[in-house]
Amino acid sequence: SAVISQKPSRDICQRGTSLTIQCQVDSQVTMMFWYRQQPGQSLTLIATANQGSEATYESGFVIDKFPISRPNLTFSTLTVSNMSPEDSSIYLCSVDPRQGVYGYTFGSGTRLTVV
């Protein structure tokens, strides 16, 4: 399965600032996914990032708040903009390197606290 490096692993940020989370995969993948897991909750998909095209956002998530870059087939970034305490969550990137054959792999996650 793919190995995903995600950083930072955690951060404490002031409200109104932005944080960029990086996700690096050890193999080329078509799609990368960004999820949010709020405290005590399950995972909610934020957006799907394809290389060379605009990310596709799920209902309730907008590009101005969560801009995503996907410059190549092994790397993506998610920015959490103009943060508020409600953005305190774990953010996870995920890939499906085998197109449904072996399942999805997650990065180690970024634990974000906004104060």
Add this chain to the structure above:
Amino acid sequence: QKEVEQNSGPLSVPEGAIASLNCTYSDRGSQSFFWYRQYSGKSPELIMSIYSNGDKEDGRFTAQLNKASQYVSLLIRDSQPSDSATYLCAVNPLTQGGSEKLVFGKGTKLTVNP
């Protein structure tokens, strides 16, 4: 709205017993089904995937799928304290445009008591 439902638990079983975790899904056209284990403070770890009706066994884990009933389950035999975690059911629903994305249930917290 594609939905995946799980009993949130907590489910508590004694060491050595069989733990049974259940999941239902709303999209009848769903094709792929996954079970993830998530330890507290960690990211989800894929433990089982199943695509066809019936049972799939891997070590102490057995996944069961019944597409007619829109039901998928995970059995953990000879449960160990190290199995104590939250188990997430995830479904890949059929979506227009072919995007491959997972919908997760809220998870079932399992505690295995020594």
